[in-house]
Amino acid sequence: MRILVTGGCGFIGSHIVDELVNDNHEVVVIDNQSANNDVFYINSKANYFNCDINDYDQVFELTKGVECIFHLAAESKIGVCIENPTLATKTNVLGTCNLLQAAKLNGVNKFIYSSTSAAYGNKNSPQIETMDVDCLNPYSVTKVAGEDLCKMYYNGEITEDDLRGSIKKLQDKVDAINVSIDDLSKKKEQDIMTV
Numbered sequence: 001m002r003i004l005v006t007g008g009c010g011f012i013g014s015h016i017v018d019e020l021v022n023d024n025h026e027v028v029v030i031d032n033q034s035a036n037n038d039v040f041y042i043n044s045k046a047n048y049f050n051c052d053i054n055d056y057d058q059v060f061e062l063t064k065g066v067e068c069i070f071h072l073a074a075e076s077k078i079g080v081c082i083e084n085p086t087l088a089t090k091t092n093v094l095g096t097c098n099l100l101q102a103a104k105l106n107g108v109n110k111f112i113y114s115s116t117s118a119a120y121g122n123k124n125s126p127q128i129e130t131m132d133v134d135c136l137n138p139y140s141v142t143k144v145a146g147e148d149l150c151k152m153y154y155n156g157e158i159t160e161d162d163l164r165g166s167i168k169k170l171q172d173k174v175d176a177i178n179v180s181i182d183d184l185s186k187k188k189e190q191d192i193m194t195v
């Protein structure tokens, strides 16, 4: 089977690439090696493309003839997402949407998305999918938005208006988190001044 792994040079994706190669699948990897990782893993039997998942045209070309996608490419560090919610939104939401749209148009049958337990806030393990979502930072907000996009594509046709509405709601949430972060920073500065 021809299988695409996004984020296949990263920590989790590289293990998936190794397993798929061992099972004799034809493996294509999309990874722009942008993570702040010490190592990017390469398996000599897979085909690597240094592509940004935000580049829709390239993503569209690379999903042609693919039967299954493991989507792991993400801004995966909570700290980076807090410092740069716009980058987190671009990669984790728009990038995921690019892959879903290309997968739909190219008739890819299976799409496996790696979400996060951070979707459930600080609740104790074990966390299960029926728990209420409780996003505490831009990482979980954007990962859950990616999950919602997967559900929308799975459930059927979506219109441009649906997408615009979801992206607007998401941007509002990220803006609200930005305001909270600003407030916290100001409070911290005031506390330091009064010590």
Ligand SMILES: NC(=O)c1ccc[n+]([C@@H]2O[C@H](COP(=O)([O-])OP(=O)(O)OC[C@H]3O[C@@H](n4cnc5c(N)ncnc54)[C@H](O)[C@@H]3O)[C@@H](O)[C@H]2O)c1
Residues within 6 Å of the ligand: 006, 007, 008, 009, 010, 011, 012, 013, 030, 031, 032, 033, 034, 035, 037, 040, 051, 052, 053, 054, 071, 072, 073, 074, 075, 076, 077, 091, 095, 114, 115, 116, 117, 143
């Ligand atoms: N590590 C964990 O504990 C954990 C837990 C739950 C979920 N996840 C999710 O699993 C996935 C993989 O996590 P990981 O720990 O292996 O992260 P990682 O940072 O090691 O791997 C992610 C890979 O994606 C690539 N990437 C980032 N932005 C990209 C872009 N715009 N275009 C193309 N490639 C891009 C990076 O270069 C990196 O190699 C992520 O989606 C993450 O949210 C991770």
